[in-house]
Amino acid sequence: MKKKTTIYDIAEKLGLTAATVSRALNNNTKISLNTRKLVLETALEMNYEQNKLALALKSGKSYNVGVIVPRIDSNFFSSVIRGIEEELYPKGYHVIICQTHNQENIENEKINSLVNVQVDGILMSISNANLEENKGFNKLLKNKKTPLVFFDRKKDIKGISSVTIDDFKGGYDATKHLLDQGCNRIAHLSNDRNFEIFRNRYLGYKQALSDNGIEFDESLVIETQSNVLDGRRAARLLLDMETPPDAIFSSSDFAALGAIQEIKESGINIPEDICVVGFSNEPFTRFMELTTITTVDQFPLEMGRTAAQVFLEEVSNTDETKTTKNVVLTPQLIIRKSSLKHKEG
Amino acid sequence: MKKKTTIYDIAEKLGLTAATVSRALNNNTKISLNTRKLVLETALEMNYEQNKLALALKSGKSYNVGVIVPRIDSNFFSSVIRGIEEELYPKGYHVIICQTHNQENIENEKINSLVNVQVDGILMSISNANLEENKGFNKLLKNKKTPLVFFDRKKDIKGISSVTIDDFKGGYDATKHLLDQGCNRIAHLSNDRNFEIFRNRYLGYKQALSDNGIEFDESLVIETQSNVLDGRRAARLLLDMETPPDAIFSSSDFAALGAIQEIKESGINIPEDICVVGFSNEPFTRFMELTTITTVDQFPLEMGRTAAQVFLEEVSNTDETKTTKNVVLTPQLIIRKSSLKHKEG
DNA sequence: CTGTTAGCGCATTCAC
DNA sequence: GTGAATGCGCTAACAG
Secondary structure, eight states: OOOOOOHHHHHHHHTOOHHHHHHHHTTOTTSOHHHHHHHHHHHHHTTOOOOHHHHHHHHSOOOEEEEEESOSSSHHHHHHHHHHHHHHGGGTOEEEEEEOTTOHHHHHHHHHHHHHTTOSEEEEOOSOTTGGGOHHHHHHHHHOOSOEEEESSOOOOTTOEEEEEOHHHHHHHHHHHHHHTTOOSEEEEEOOTTSHHHHHHHHHHHHHHHHTTOOOOGGGEEEOOSSHHHHHHHHHHHHTSSSOOSEEEESOHHHHHHHHHHHHHTTOOTTTTOEEEOSBOOTHHHHOSSOOOBEEEOOHHHHHHHHHHHHHHHHHOOSSOOOOOEEEEOOEEEOOGGGOOSOOO | OOOOOOHHHHHHHHTOOHHHHHHHHTTOTTSOHHHHHHHHHHHHHTTOOOOHHHHHHHHSOOOEEEEEESOSSSHHHHHHHHHHHHHHGGGTOEEEEEEOTTOHHHHHHHHHHHHHTTOSEEEEOOSOTTGGGOHHHHHHHHHOOSOEEEESSOOOOTTOEEEEEOHHHHHHHHHHHHHHTTOOSEEEEEOOTTSHHHHHHHHHHHHHHHHTTOOOOGGGEEEOOSSHHHHHHHHHHHHTSSSOOSEEEESOHHHHHHHHHHHHHTTOOTTTTOEEEOSBOOHHHHHOSSOOOBEEEOOHHHHHHHHHHHHHHHHHOOSSOOOOOEEEEOOEEEOOGGGOOSOOO
């Protein structure tokens, strides 16, 4: 375990002072060009590396930001993260990625951990709809030392910025599209509507029905997790109804996939008998062998970039008057085979 | 921007000394139970949080480890990461995830960044087959301050531990299975064989051919990136040959998927005309509507856990005699429809 | 242009 | 049992 070389080492070697070395390393113009060059050279030669920890301790900035997501193995979240990285990396920030696996207690711990390692900010998509009940989160909220930005799965909390898509519109457009296909008994695979995104998709769905004179039927709404198995289970329930639906709008691509599997295995045709629309534009929706899946694109890359920008604004905003920003991006319906009854001209 | 409360604040409030507070907080038995309790209480009350940065600066340990992977949006890597997290989190470590997007320069930068933030170790799957040419990597290697563990995409470097699967066996088993299906003109979608994993899969493929009296035909080996488009491209080349192959062993599930798409669109049947085997057991291989894909499971969760364990051993191993460990897990062939010509009894 | 001094927050050695 | 002093590595204010 060799020790790392510090500015003192190189100061000593050069008969200088640590302060001078520090300044030279930072290209301070007050230092003569000669010594600057000299210092830089010997620093290189001695394999000097700045100790960011000391720097952080001194400056109070770690140049690390934490990103908390439910999972990283979905294209949506990994794309958002990529967007965040793209925006933050050039500014010298590093991204610490944490996944909660949708468990509230892990989310709590991660929040605490990130605060402990002195991240300069936290960008998160919540896993707990009742986040305010968290001790760690509340502490974070109260002292307002660490900027916080929600993306996608946000919570409407005063003073906290967020970047989302217009989930209401996403749900509305998806449902309207199904209506346009001639469907009039449209089921909805929802998810926990304590989360705004799922509530809004649901509300968009309801509104589209209402705007088109279709009566809302609560029995057609099934709460489903974002995974294949749950999609299957939900589809089974729907198929077993006396009057099964002629369309399904799922708030998750994964659940939509499961539903499609279950429906097909029951010998029912998609889209002829039942149309299906998902949500998120996961890559597999495009790669289906038979029935590519209609879905709603959430522009995750842009979402990530925007969230990062909002963070950058907040962190550079020194005055006390914090401006909360709630950016809403517009989703886009992508029509594919799973809902296209009528061949296109 | 309120300031955080430090041990000095609570010392002052209690008419004590920072040293005492520090000891009390650490449950030092030298401190009277009373003051210990008192300190703990007021710490709680004042919302005290230990500054990990100062601690790290003092102790030289950050309790952060870096994980560098080519990408996080594949089930394989995100599962490995999950395994690492599961093992390290209980020990108090945090995982900083970095993705290189397969770009060597980004890999360089990430290595440097992680070293700069004083991670206690780096677990990585390389994106650059000639890693030794990297300045940053070499520095890391030379001073041996930061334990390094390779997983999956490793490089055989003296003194560096690694956790991999037996890729040779993976390639061998996959090929043998295709031979057992009656295929005898088996193509191979390889990837850059400067990487050991791809070279070994390739060598396993060759050995299986040779062991079964099939002559190796170089024109049947196509270098392919791990993505759908490249898989399509490779399949196109194979289909356009005078004598197309009757099987494809792909070193990547993503490429296998692309190949399957291209083959089917050409009106050729899988597995009747061409059998296909992938590698990694990505979830979509199981979810295919018509042709679930035969593939090789790499046990990513176990790989991650093992890599983490190796790291923990290294970091706790204080003496100079570093023991290099090269763990090799055994892969498992998972046979599905894309390669099963004969119905199972 | 460069040196001196001090402090970021903590743990630890040496006193008493 | 507790206090005083010191150092981890760096930067910034103040001198000169």
